[in-house]
Amino acid sequence: MAKQTFQVTTTHPGNGTRVEIQARHHRIIADEPPELGGTDSGANPVEILLGALGACQSVVAVVYAQKFGIRFERLQIELEGDIDLDGFFDKSNVRPGFSDIRYKFIFDSEEAPEKFQEFLNFVEQKCPVGDTLGNPVALRRAEIVVNAPAAV
Amino acid sequence: MAKQTFQVTTTHPGNGTRVEIQARHHRIIADEPPELGGTDSGANPVEILLGALGACQSVVAVVYAQKFGIRFERLQIELEGDIDLDGFFDKSNVRPGFSDIRYKFIFDSEEAPEKFQEFLNFVEQKCPVGDTLGNPVALRRAEIVVNAPAAV
Numbered sequence: 001m002a003k004q005t006f007q008v009t010t011t012h013p014g015n016g017t018r019v020e021i022q023a024r025h026h027r028i029i030a031d032e033p034p035e036l037g038g039t040d041s042g043a044n045p046v047e048i049l050l051g052a053l054g055a056c057q058s059v060v061a062v063v064y065a066q067k068f069g070i071r072f073e074r075l076q077i078e079l080e081g082d083i084d085l086d087g088f089f090d091k092s093n094v095r096p097g098f099s100d101i102r103y104k105f106i107f108d109s110e111e112a113p114e115k116f117q118e119f120l121n122f123v124e125q126k127c128p129v130g131d132t133l134g135n136p137v138a139l140r141r142a143e144i145v146v147n148a149p150a151a152v
Numbered sequence: 153m154a155k156q157t158f159q160v161t162t163t164h165p166g167n168g169t170r171v172e173i174q175a176r177h178h179r180i181i182a183d184e185p186p187e188l189g190g191t192d193s194g195a196n197p198v199e200i201l202l203g204a205l206g207a208c209q210s211v212v213a214v215v216y217a218q219k220f221g222i223r224f225e226r227l228q229i230e231l232e233g234d235i236d237l238d239g240f241f242d243k244s245n246v247r248p249g250f251s252d253i254r255y256k257f258i259f260d261s262e263e264a265p266e267k268f269q270e271f272l273n274f275v276e277q278k279c280p281v282g283d284t285l286g287n288p289v290a291l292r293r294a295e296i297v298v299n300a301p302a303a304v
Contacts, residue, residue: 002236002237002238002241002243003234003235003236003237004234004235004236004237005232005233005234005235006196006198006199006202006232006233006234006235007199007202007230007231007232008195008199008202008203008206008230008231008232009206009228009229009230009231010203010206010207010209010210010228010229010231011226011227011228012210012211012213012214012226012227012228012229013225013226014214014223014224014225014226014227014260015214016214017211017214017215019206019207019210019211021195021200021203021204021206021207023195023196023199023200023202023203024185024195024199026194026195026199028180028195028200028203030203030204030207030211032211033176037215038211042178043160043173043175043176043178043180044158044175044211045204045205045207045208045211045280045281046158046204046208046280046281046284047158047159047160047175047176047178048173048175048180048200048203048204048207049201049204049208049281049284050158050159050160050175051160051162051173051175051180051182051200052173052182052197052198052200052201052204053197053291054160054161054162054171054173055162055171055173055182055196055197055200056182056197056198056201057162058162058164058171059164059169059171059182059184059190059197060240061164062164062166062167062168062169063169063189064242071166072166073165073166073301074163074164074165074166074301075163075164075166076161076162076163076164077161077162077164078159078160078161079159079160079161079162080157080158080159080160081157081158081289082155082156082157082158083155083156083157083158083280084154084155084156085154085155085156086154087278087280087283088212088278088280089154090216090278091154095283095287096277096278096279096280096283097279097280097281097282097283097284097285097286097287097289098280098284098289099289099290100289100290100291100292101289101290101291101292102291102292102293102294103291103292103293103294104293104294104295104296104297105293105295105296105297106297106299107296107297107298107299108166108299108300108301109298109299109300109301110300110301111298112298113296113298116296116298117296120293120296124291124293125248126239126240126242126248127248127249128197128198128235128239128240128248128249128250129197129198129201129249130249130291131239131247131248131249132198132201132249132250132285133249133284133285133289133291134249134288134289134291135247135249135288136286136287136288137233137249137250137251137252137253137285137286138251138252138253138286139205139252139253139255139276139282139285139286140252140253140254140255141254141255141256141257141272141276142254142255142256143256143257144256144257144259144265144268144269144272145256145257145258145259146259146261146263146264146265146268147258147259147260147261148260148261148262149225149226149260149261149262
Protein backbone atom coordinates (compact mmCIF):
# COMPACT_ATOMS: atom_id res chain seq x y z
CA MET A 1 0.00 0.00 0.00
CA ALA A 2 1.95 2.95 -1.32
CA LYS A 3 -0.80 5.53 -1.03
CA GLN A 4 0.50 8.74 0.44
CA THR A 5 -1.39 11.89 1.35
CA PHE A 6 0.21 15.26 0.66
CA GLN A 7 -1.02 18.34 2.49
CA VAL A 8 -0.55 22.08 2.28
CA THR A 9 -2.22 25.10 3.85
CA THR A 10 -2.71 28.50 2.24
CA THR A 11 -3.36 31.70 4.17
CA HIS A 12 -4.86 34.90 2.82
CA PRO A 13 -5.33 38.08 4.90
CA GLY A 14 -8.75 39.01 3.49
CA ASN A 15 -7.60 41.67 1.04
CA GLY A 16 -5.21 41.88 -1.87
CA THR A 17 -4.02 38.90 -3.87
CA ARG A 18 -0.96 37.85 -1.85
CA VAL A 19 -1.27 34.31 -0.50
CA GLU A 20 1.14 32.32 1.64
CA ILE A 21 1.47 28.65 0.78
CA GLN A 22 2.84 26.49 3.58
CA ALA A 23 4.01 22.96 2.73
CA ARG A 24 5.57 21.39 5.81
CA HIS A 25 8.37 23.85 6.71
CA HIS A 26 8.48 25.36 3.21
CA ARG A 27 6.77 28.61 2.31
CA ILE A 28 5.94 29.98 -1.12
CA ILE A 29 4.42 33.39 -1.76
CA ALA A 30 1.82 33.68 -4.51
CA ASP A 31 0.57 37.02 -5.78
CA GLU A 32 -0.76 38.57 -8.96
CA PRO A 33 1.07 41.08 -11.14
CA PRO A 34 -0.29 44.65 -11.18
CA GLU A 35 -2.18 44.10 -14.44
CA LEU A 36 -4.17 41.37 -12.68
CA GLY A 37 -4.77 43.50 -9.60
CA GLY A 38 -1.92 42.41 -7.35
CA THR A 39 1.35 43.65 -5.90
CA ASP A 40 3.59 41.11 -7.65
CA SER A 41 5.24 39.78 -4.51
CA GLY A 42 5.40 36.30 -6.02
CA ALA A 43 4.56 34.18 -9.06
CA ASN A 44 0.83 33.87 -9.65
CA PRO A 45 -1.09 30.63 -9.12
CA VAL A 46 -1.21 29.59 -12.77
CA GLU A 47 2.52 30.21 -13.15
CA ILE A 48 3.10 28.14 -10.02
CA LEU A 49 1.01 25.38 -11.59
CA LEU A 50 3.20 25.40 -14.72
CA GLY A 51 6.30 25.40 -12.53
CA ALA A 52 5.07 22.38 -10.60
CA LEU A 53 4.71 20.53 -13.89
CA GLY A 54 8.23 21.38 -15.07
CA ALA A 55 9.75 20.51 -11.68
CA CYS A 56 7.92 17.21 -11.62
CA GLN A 57 8.96 16.28 -15.15
CA SER A 58 12.57 17.13 -14.21
CA VAL A 59 12.53 14.85 -11.18
CA VAL A 60 11.00 11.98 -13.13
CA ALA A 61 13.61 12.50 -15.86
CA VAL A 62 16.53 12.31 -13.46
CA VAL A 63 15.08 9.31 -11.63
CA TYR A 64 14.61 7.30 -14.86
CA ALA A 65 17.54 8.50 -16.98
CA GLN A 66 19.69 5.52 -16.04
CA LYS A 67 16.95 3.05 -17.01
CA PHE A 68 17.16 4.48 -20.53
CA GLY A 69 20.95 4.71 -20.58
CA ILE A 70 20.82 8.48 -20.77
CA ARG A 71 23.06 10.99 -19.07
CA PHE A 72 22.51 14.73 -19.10
CA GLU A 73 24.19 17.61 -17.36
CA ARG A 74 21.31 20.02 -17.37
CA LEU A 75 17.63 20.01 -18.18
CA GLN A 76 15.74 23.17 -18.84
CA ILE A 77 12.02 23.01 -19.55
CA GLU A 78 10.13 25.95 -21.03
CA LEU A 79 6.43 25.67 -20.31
CA GLU A 80 3.52 27.77 -21.43
CA GLY A 81 -0.23 27.63 -21.40
CA ASP A 82 -3.10 29.76 -22.59
CA ILE A 83 -5.94 31.08 -20.48
CA ASP A 84 -8.91 33.07 -21.65
CA LEU A 85 -9.20 35.60 -18.83
CA ASP A 86 -12.84 36.26 -19.69
CA GLY A 87 -13.54 33.10 -17.70
CA PHE A 88 -11.89 34.28 -14.50
CA PHE A 89 -13.34 37.77 -14.85
CA ASP A 90 -16.82 36.30 -15.45
CA LYS A 91 -17.23 38.12 -18.75
CA SER A 92 -18.25 34.93 -20.51
CA ASN A 93 -18.92 31.29 -19.75
CA VAL A 94 -15.61 30.19 -21.24
CA ARG A 95 -13.66 27.85 -18.96
CA PRO A 96 -11.31 29.85 -16.69
CA GLY A 97 -8.41 27.38 -16.73
CA PHE A 98 -5.71 26.15 -19.09
CA SER A 99 -7.14 24.25 -22.03
CA ASP A 100 -3.71 23.22 -23.21
CA ILE A 101 -0.14 23.38 -21.97
CA ARG A 102 2.97 23.13 -24.15
CA TYR A 103 6.53 22.48 -23.10
CA LYS A 104 9.96 22.23 -24.61
CA PHE A 105 12.74 20.06 -23.18
CA ILE A 106 16.27 21.43 -23.55
CA PHE A 107 18.98 18.98 -22.50
CA ASP A 108 22.71 19.54 -22.18
CA SER A 109 23.85 16.06 -23.10
CA GLU A 110 26.27 14.16 -25.27
CA GLU A 111 23.62 11.55 -26.11
CA ALA A 112 22.14 11.26 -29.57
CA PRO A 113 18.88 13.24 -29.77
CA GLU A 114 17.03 10.11 -31.00
CA LYS A 115 17.47 8.51 -27.58
CA PHE A 116 15.22 11.05 -25.92
CA GLN A 117 11.95 10.27 -27.66
CA GLU A 118 11.13 6.99 -25.95
CA PHE A 119 12.64 8.26 -22.68
CA LEU A 120 10.37 11.31 -22.63
CA ASN A 121 7.32 9.24 -23.53
CA PHE A 122 8.01 7.26 -20.37
CA VAL A 123 8.75 10.38 -18.28
CA GLU A 124 5.46 11.94 -19.31
CA GLN A 125 3.59 8.77 -18.46
CA LYS A 126 5.10 8.52 -14.96
CA CYS A 127 4.94 12.20 -13.99
CA PRO A 128 2.52 12.73 -11.07
CA VAL A 129 1.78 16.38 -11.91
CA GLY A 130 1.45 15.70 -15.64
CA ASP A 131 -0.90 12.83 -14.94
CA THR A 132 -2.94 15.02 -12.59
CA LEU A 133 -3.28 17.72 -15.26
CA GLY A 134 -3.96 15.35 -18.14
CA ASN A 135 -6.82 13.62 -16.37
CA PRO A 136 -9.87 15.02 -14.61
CA VAL A 137 -9.36 15.14 -10.85
CA ALA A 138 -12.25 14.89 -8.41
CA LEU A 139 -12.08 18.12 -6.41
CA ARG A 140 -14.12 18.02 -3.24
CA ARG A 141 -14.89 20.76 -0.75
CA ALA A 142 -14.70 18.84 2.49
CA GLU A 143 -15.87 21.54 4.86
CA ILE A 144 -16.58 25.22 5.37
CA VAL A 145 -15.68 26.70 8.75
CA VAL A 146 -16.60 30.28 9.65
CA ASN A 147 -15.00 31.65 12.80
CA ALA A 148 -16.04 35.00 14.21
CA PRO A 149 -12.96 37.25 14.29
CA ALA A 150 -11.59 37.95 17.75
CA ALA A 151 -13.08 41.13 19.24
CA VAL A 152 -10.79 44.15 19.11
CA MET B 153 -9.81 38.61 -27.11
CA ALA B 154 -8.73 38.00 -23.56
CA LYS B 155 -6.49 35.04 -24.20
CA GLN B 156 -3.24 35.34 -22.31
CA THR B 157 -0.20 33.06 -22.39
CA PHE B 158 1.63 32.35 -19.15
CA GLN B 159 5.20 31.07 -19.26
CA VAL B 160 7.73 29.63 -16.84
CA THR B 161 11.10 27.94 -17.15
CA THR B 162 12.47 25.23 -14.89
CA THR B 163 16.15 24.37 -14.57
CA HIS B 164 17.62 21.15 -13.24
CA PRO B 165 21.40 20.51 -12.90
CA GLY B 166 21.33 16.88 -14.06
CA ASN B 167 21.48 15.23 -10.65
CA GLY B 168 19.46 15.31 -7.46
CA THR B 169 15.84 16.42 -7.23
CA ARG B 170 16.26 20.17 -6.71
CA VAL B 171 14.67 22.24 -9.45
CA GLU B 172 14.54 26.00 -9.91
CA ILE B 173 11.28 27.40 -11.20
CA GLN B 174 11.57 30.84 -12.80
CA ALA B 175 8.37 32.78 -13.46
CA ARG B 176 9.24 36.25 -14.73
CA HIS B 177 11.46 37.64 -11.92
CA HIS B 178 10.15 35.20 -9.32
CA ARG B 179 11.97 32.05 -8.33
CA ILE B 180 10.63 29.02 -6.49
CA ILE B 181 12.77 26.07 -5.40
CA ALA B 182 11.25 22.61 -5.68
CA ASP B 183 12.87 19.54 -4.17
CA GLU B 184 11.86 16.20 -2.68
CA PRO B 185 12.05 15.26 0.99
CA PRO B 186 14.70 12.68 1.97
CA GLU B 187 12.17 9.81 1.98
CA LEU B 188 11.56 10.52 -1.72
CA GLY B 189 15.25 10.79 -2.51
CA GLY B 190 15.85 14.53 -2.23
CA THR B 191 17.52 17.11 -0.02
CA ASP B 192 14.33 18.91 1.02
CA SER B 193 15.42 22.37 -0.08
CA GLY B 194 11.86 23.22 -1.10
CA ALA B 195 8.31 21.93 -1.30
CA ASN B 196 7.91 19.08 -3.75
CA PRO B 197 6.07 19.40 -7.06
CA VAL B 198 2.80 17.83 -5.90
CA GLU B 199 2.75 20.04 -2.81
CA ILE B 200 3.38 23.05 -5.05
CA LEU B 201 0.45 21.94 -7.20
CA LEU B 202 -1.84 21.82 -4.15
CA GLY B 203 -0.54 25.22 -3.08
CA ALA B 204 -1.30 26.70 -6.49
CA LEU B 205 -4.90 25.51 -6.10
CA GLY B 206 -5.31 27.04 -2.64
CA ALA B 207 -3.71 30.32 -3.73
CA CYS B 208 -5.93 30.50 -6.78
CA GLN B 209 -9.10 29.78 -4.80
CA SER B 210 -8.09 32.51 -2.33
CA VAL B 211 -7.63 35.10 -5.07
CA VAL B 212 -10.94 34.23 -6.69
CA ALA B 213 -12.63 34.43 -3.27
CA VAL B 214 -11.30 37.90 -2.53
CA VAL B 215 -12.11 39.16 -6.03
CA TYR B 216 -15.75 37.99 -5.85
CA ALA B 217 -16.57 38.44 -2.15
CA GLN B 218 -18.20 41.82 -2.70
CA LYS B 219 -20.47 40.43 -5.43
CA PHE B 220 -21.89 38.06 -2.80
CA GLY B 221 -22.01 40.67 -0.03
CA ILE B 222 -19.41 38.81 1.97
CA ARG B 223 -16.57 40.22 4.03
CA PHE B 224 -13.87 38.15 5.64
CA GLU B 225 -10.69 39.01 7.49
CA ARG B 226 -8.76 35.88 6.78
CA LEU B 227 -9.09 32.78 4.65
CA GLN B 228 -7.13 29.66 5.35
CA ILE B 229 -7.49 26.67 3.04
CA GLU B 230 -6.29 23.22 4.04
CA LEU B 231 -5.73 21.06 0.98
CA GLU B 232 -4.80 17.43 0.63
CA GLY B 233 -4.62 14.80 -2.04
CA ASP B 234 -3.71 11.15 -2.31
CA ILE B 235 -1.12 9.65 -4.60
CA ASP B 236 -0.30 5.99 -5.02
CA LEU B 237 3.49 6.18 -5.24
CA ASP B 238 3.61 2.78 -6.98
CA GLY B 239 2.76 4.73 -10.12
CA PHE B 240 5.70 7.12 -9.93
CA PHE B 241 8.07 4.33 -8.90
CA ASP B 242 6.85 2.16 -11.77
CA LYS B 243 5.89 -0.69 -9.46
CA SER B 244 2.45 -0.94 -11.02
CA ASN B 245 0.39 0.59 -13.80
CA VAL B 246 -1.64 2.66 -11.37
CA ARG B 247 -1.89 6.31 -12.37
CA PRO B 248 0.96 8.34 -10.82
CA GLY B 249 -1.04 11.51 -10.11
CA PHE B 250 -3.73 12.73 -7.74
CA SER B 251 -7.02 10.96 -8.28
CA ASP B 252 -8.81 13.29 -5.89
CA ILE B 253 -8.09 16.45 -3.97
CA ARG B 254 -9.97 17.64 -0.88
CA TYR B 255 -9.96 21.05 0.72
CA LYS B 256 -11.42 22.84 3.69
CA PHE B 257 -12.17 26.57 3.74
CA ILE B 258 -11.68 28.31 7.09
CA PHE B 259 -12.90 31.91 7.14
CA ASP B 260 -12.53 34.52 9.84
CA SER B 261 -15.75 36.40 9.23
CA GLU B 262 -18.78 37.83 10.94
CA GLU B 263 -21.04 36.63 8.15
CA ALA B 264 -23.55 33.84 8.67
CA PRO B 265 -22.05 30.51 7.58
CA GLU B 266 -25.03 29.92 5.23
CA LYS B 267 -23.86 32.77 3.01
CA PHE B 268 -20.71 30.89 1.98
CA GLN B 269 -22.25 27.93 0.18
CA GLU B 270 -23.39 29.72 -2.96
CA PHE B 271 -20.34 32.00 -2.86
CA LEU B 272 -17.94 29.05 -2.83
CA ASN B 273 -19.85 27.26 -5.59
CA PHE B 274 -19.15 30.32 -7.71
CA VAL B 275 -15.51 30.60 -6.57
CA GLU B 276 -14.87 26.98 -7.50
CA GLN B 277 -16.44 27.49 -10.90
CA LYS B 278 -14.31 30.56 -11.70
CA CYS B 279 -10.98 29.31 -10.33
CA PRO B 280 -8.40 28.89 -13.15
CA VAL B 281 -6.31 26.29 -11.30
CA GLY B 282 -9.35 24.38 -10.06
CA ASP B 283 -10.80 24.32 -13.56
CA THR B 284 -7.46 23.12 -14.94
CA LEU B 285 -7.33 20.27 -12.43
CA GLY B 286 -10.97 19.29 -12.75
CA ASN B 287 -10.82 18.95 -16.52
CA PRO B 288 -8.40 17.06 -18.74
CA VAL B 289 -5.74 19.38 -20.17
CA ALA B 290 -4.06 18.70 -23.50
CA LEU B 291 -0.35 18.46 -22.64
CA ARG B 292 1.88 18.72 -25.66
CA ARG B 293 5.64 18.28 -25.95
CA ALA B 294 6.47 21.01 -28.44
CA GLU B 295 10.12 20.22 -28.96
CA ILE B 296 13.18 18.36 -27.74
CA VAL B 297 16.52 20.15 -27.99
CA VAL B 298 19.78 18.38 -27.15
CA ASN B 299 22.84 20.61 -26.87
CA ALA B 300 26.29 19.14 -26.48
CA PRO B 301 27.78 20.40 -23.20
CA ALA B 302 30.55 22.95 -23.57
CA ALA B 303 33.99 21.30 -23.63
CA VAL B 304 35.90 21.60 -20.36
